[in-house]
Amino acid sequence: MADGVLYEVVDGLATVTLNRPGAMNALDTRTKEALRDSLAGAARDEDVRAVLLTGTGRAFCVGQDLKEHAEVLAAGGGMTTVGEHYNPIALAIATMPKPVVAAVNGVAAGAGAAFAFAADYRVAAESASFTTAFTDVGLAADSGMSWTLQRLAGYGRAADLLLFPRPVRAAEALSLGLVQRVVPDADLPGEALALARKLAAGPTLAYAAVKSALAHAASHTLPEALALEDTLQNRAGASADHRAAVEAFLRKEKPVFEGR
Incomplete structure (x- = not known):
């Protein structure tokens, strides 16, 4: 995989790690392609029985790389990345015939939050936070968030969070049903790995x-x-x-x- 995404399979567990810590794991084209392809590969691979999705550094994923996006807009481009990248990524997470654990190690915004919401199980560090972010930059929801968020938190809360984006800290995310577990920051890697390994060894x-x-x-x-x-x-x-x-x-x- 590209440097922006690390991919490893050990004992039936595929670990997919967003790896642009200097950019808070923002999604440029190369990273989106690598993430899409690694998840599709994990879904197809019969030796993979569970997937762990996480990020390096202080962010899980802050969504679209807006610097690159500004260049696309300046060149007359549009939002083709939704169909080319975001939709396939969200579908791979939500529909692959094996469980996906999202270990949210920090900020999850926009598509980054949506990818976590598409997972089957979310464990968050105490310092993690979520924000929908889309309308803050004049965009609608994508990456499946209109589907996943209301199923996790209900229509009213989903509408609130999409219309009025704000940081939802880990403790509130737990109370809203956005995550299933919150652990101390230092415990996140071990806790998430143990969960994912248990699933990889399951039926x-x-x-x-x-x-x-x-x-x-x-x-x-x-x-x-x-x-x-x-x-x-x-x-x-x-x-x-x-x-x-x-x-x-x-x-x-x-x-x-x-x-x-």
Whole structure:
């Protein structure tokens, strides 16, 4: 990957790290392409069973690199980056058939916040903060934030945060449902890694089914949700992991999942 994104796979866990600390991990074109491609690769790679997304330095990601964007506008360009980069990144995070943990180590703004919101589990450092940022620069929401934010915090709070952007500190983010856990700054790397490793060692097919069921149920009726649960549960019930877990239970042992 490009220097702006570091990518490593160890024991089924793909760690994707935004690595432009001097620019607070702002998203220039090279970084967006590397992030898009690394996440797509993790989604395809059968050896990857979970993904950890984080950043280096004092920011998780402050969103679009506005210096580069100003040059695009001056040259007569527009917002093609949404379709080329932001949409594929958000979709990869939200729809890949394996869990994604976002370790929010600092400021998450604009698309950076949206990428964290698209993850399945968010653990934030106590010093982290979130801001939608879009309308502050005369833009609408992108990177899936109009979809994810209201599902996390409700329509009214989502509208408030999008219309009146402000920093939401980690403690408030926890109370609003924007993150699932807040830990001391020094503990974030270890806590997030432990969570992600636990998921990477878990029943991957079952996790994929949970992601699919949650996304489907958010916009379908109860009968439709039940129908999909039936399909997914039959699929999970036929997995080697389920059979191994039942056998381990009967032997009073801890199951070992292989992700199949």
